[in-house]
Amino acid sequence: MLDACASGWKKAEKTHNFIVTFGGKTYPGLPKKHSSVEIGHIRHMARLLGILDCAKTQIELMR
Amino acid sequence: MKYPLLFSFRDLIAGKGFVAGVVVDGRVLLEEEGDGEVWMYGVQPGGVAGGGPSRDAAFREFKNRYISVLYDVAQDADSFAVFEREVTAFFNTVSDGTGRDWEAALAEVRRTQASLPGVPTMKAEDRTPTLQIILIDETNSRPSANALDQFSEAA
Numbered sequence: 001m002l003d004a005c006a007s008g009w010k011k012a013e014k015t016h017n018f019i020v021t022f023g024g025k026t027y028p029g030l031p032k033k034h035s036s037v038e039i040g041h042i043r044h045m046a047r048l049l050g051i052l053d054c055a056k057t058q059i060e061l062m063r
Numbered sequence: 064m065k066y067p068l069l070f071s072f073r074d075l076i077a078g079k080g081f082v083a084g085v086v087v088d089g090r091v092l093l094e095e096e097g098d099g100e101v102w103m104y105g106v107q108p109g110g111v112a113g114g115g116p117s118r119d120a121a122f123r124e125f126k127n128r129y130i131s132v133l134y135d136v137a138q139d140a141d142s143f144a145v146f147e148r149e150v151t152a153f154f155n156t157v158s159d160g161t162g163r164d165w166e167a168a169l170a171e172v173r174r175t176q177a178s179l180p181g182v183p184t185m186k187a188e189d190r191t192p193t194l195q196i197i198l199i200d201e202t203n204s205r206p207s208a209n210a211l212d213q214f215s216e217a218a
Contacts, residue, residue: 015138016131028132028153029111040102044112047104047160 001046005054022049039063065168066093066179067217068103069190073210074130075199078137078146084197084208085133085150088190090217091125092165093118093179105129106165107192109158118179122214147196154194169217179216187217 002009002020009022018030027045031038039062046055068091076083090106101121102114111132113125132153140146169187171177178184197203 014135016135017128019135026152026156027110028135028156029105029128031128031131040100040104040114041112044102044104044158044161048109048156048158052160 001042001055001058002051004058005046005051006049009049020045020049022051025049064095064177065164066095066172066177067165067169067187068093068182069185069187069215069217070125071190071210071213072126072129073208073212074133076133076137076146078140078143081143081146082199083137083143083146083150084195084199086193086195086197087154088193089154090162090165090192091214092161092168093121104161104164105158106162107157108132108154109156109161110153126212143198150196151194154192165217172216172218178218182214182216184218185215190215 006022009020012019017028017032020027020030025048027048030041030045043059046052070089070091072087074085076085089108092104092106094102096102100114100116101118103112103121103125105111111128113121113128115121115124133150136146136149140149
């Protein structure tokens with residue numbers, strides 16, 4: 001999803017989360033330990049990074 | 064259904080050679096989804112979310128995700144100044160799209176008088192987003208700084 005919608009995105013691994021950066025925006029709260037309800041994190045991150053319109057279809061496929 | 068919430072968290076975070084008090088009044092959008100899940104999407108700070116099978120679970124998970132970001136910052140920061148700078152950047156990241164939904168939800172609850180059972184209400188204008196980061200030492204460490212987490216519905 002990020003490759004398709006956020007070309008040039010970067011990820012940094014921290015103790016508890018991944019930090020995802022794209023287009024000058026940073027999402028620091030992507031959990032490293034995914035739970036069964038992770039799709040909300042993906043949706044919120046895509047919205048903050050400004051790629052939700054592009055990512056919508058792929059997010060729905062994750063359900 | 065979407066609800067505009069306010070939250071207040073007061074936490075002590077241990078860093079490398081310092082202890083910081085982090086006092087946040089923030090905004091979060093609570094969304095009850097059709098599949099029974101409840102999600103809380105941060106407006107400010109915007110870089111965090113939490114969800115679960117119930118509202119209480121979502122509250123807990125949102126707080127856990129929020130505090131985990133502060134722990135990550137503390138792990139990397141070599142000084143209080145760096146910690147302060149990075150936490151400020153985290154707090155100042157606003158999710159504009161979620162913020163628009165939050166404002167729309169506020170207008171809707173004001174129109175319909177909808178409320179979440181068991182959640183106190185507070186006028187949104189009375190608690191705007193604020194952040195304080197305090198270097199804690201023996202001169203300013205007092206029990207009066209302790210406070211439980213609070214969620215309120217903006218009204």
